Amino acid sequence: GDSVTQMEGPVTLSEEAFLTINCTYTATGYPSLFWYVQYPGEGLQLLLKATKADDKGSNKGFEATYRKETTSFHLEKGSVQVSDSAVYFCALTDHRYNFNKFYFGSGTKLNVKP
């Protein structure tokens, strides 16, 4: 079945460091891929998305490229800020077979130190 695997955290970085959070997926159809972010005490909110192979999603300095050949959707940011401290979730929805359902990874907690 469909699933998402992302790197375990927590990830601790200093301000202005480069960030990569790995995400790989398994899907039987044609998935759309998402990164959601959860700030402390809040619900998840969409950070970026990509709907087909080679698409790049971007928002607030974060980027992720839909790589069908490696079934990956890694999240990157060139220079993190303390305000980026949150939990990041990779997710997919499969248009062909299970488009009603969203599958989430286990989340990666990011701590950014001043």
Next chain:
Amino acid sequence: NAGVTQTPKFRILKIGQSMTLQCAQDMNHNYMYWYRQDPGMGLKLIYYSVGAGITDKGEVPNGYNVSRSTTEDFPLRLELAAPSQTSVYFCASRGQGTNEKLFFGSGTQLSVL
């Protein structure tokens, strides 16, 4: 625009008690979802609904029930609460298109003691 509203924010139950978690959205979304989030385990789908009167099981439906009598409301019922149901519960909704994003409520933290 309120978005997705969940109540209560916190609740402590005794083993065997019952309760209903409320969820309402004001965006006229057809699709609504209930997830639970256990520490370090990500989100697991409990139940979902594709429209009023239509519900279906997700990955972890045991011990829960839902109903969808209106487009706006999607309550989650816990019968005979157990410690294994201690978790944070999130309600979410989305619009009709296949690429529509999920909108999440702020969550309900439930402890069963």
